[in-house]
Amino acid sequence: MTGETTSTLPTAAAPGRAGPISPRPLPPTGEALVTELKAEVELRAAAVLELGRGSEEAAAVLRQVGELNTVVRRPPAAIQQAMEACRDPDTSLERIVNTFRRDPALAQSLLRHANAPFYSRGGASCGSLIEAAQRVGLAGLSSVLMSSLMESLLSQPGGSLGRLVQQVWTHSVRTAPIARKLAGVASLGPERVFTLGLLHDFGKLLILDRFATYRAQGGRSLAPDEFLTISLKALHGPLGGLAALTWSLDVEASAAIATHDRGPLRYEGNLLSEVLCIAEWADLTEIRERGWDYEGFWERAGLTLPIEDCRTALAASD
DSSP states (O other), rough: TOOOOSOOOGGGGTTTTTTTTOOBBOOOSHHHHHHHHHHHHHHHHHHHHHHHHOOOHHHHHHHTHHHHOOOOOOHHHHHHHHHHHHTTOOOOOHHHHHHTTOOOOHHHHHHHTTTSSHHHHHOOOOSSHHHHHHHHHHHHHHHHHHHHHHHOOOOOOOOOHHHHHHHHHHHHHHHHHHHHHTTTTTTTHHHHHHHHHHHHHHHHHHHHHHHHHHHTOOOOOOOOHHHHHHHHHHHHHHHHHHHHHHHTHHHHHHHHHHHTTSSSOOOOOOOHHHHHHHHHHHHHHHHHHHHHHOOHHHHHTTOOOOOOHHHHHHSSOO
């Protein structure tokens, strides 16, 4: 449930969306994308609420959708300082590394990332932070920060919701390196694609956090979580895109997160969205031992990347 990619949302969750999907031009600015994604969330939330009519949980959780649109918990201070340093074109590598040194968890994450097979290629491991930073580059440092950010913002609700949170996170961790394999097919930066693979389902974590808060306050849930399932499927894309914009990701990347489900909202020429969609599908196909129906999936998801090149990239060893 938590990682499903589908070419369309449930009919009731996308009113007025029947028929062929016409991609829109990519909004030129972050402000324009925020406006479009907020409208998309409102449209989908209204349809989901209609499905959950009479449900106390449906009404309570979806009343907070407006807050989800605009309020994402701020990163921990160490991560925020490191992100600001990475975005400053005048910042030296030494200064960036110093922000990592101030937080043991960040330092360990950087060393682990630099010694991963993608970078080490069987060579000697690196033990110093400056060497690790030189090995991964600025894009790699950003990947480390986004991964640490995701982990820091994970809710720990326990019970069935806690298991779902863990499923979303482990699926994202598996999807990121798959997406990186596809970067060359789309002529995209591998670390950028890796980072977005980690972030692509963050909207689901936002939704699960709201459900956890509601239930922790004594709210009654639906059985067997039918409303939760529909909410995750319908809302996570645009909510994740809005979260990405609050972290100052660019328009193309945020739009890719918002539309990786290849639902009724798509943007013309956004190959990042296609890469995320294919990577997610590949992970779920492998985990669930489904048949590899490339042609059928390409048609359902409206993909333009060359099938054979993607097939070859996915088959490559890590």
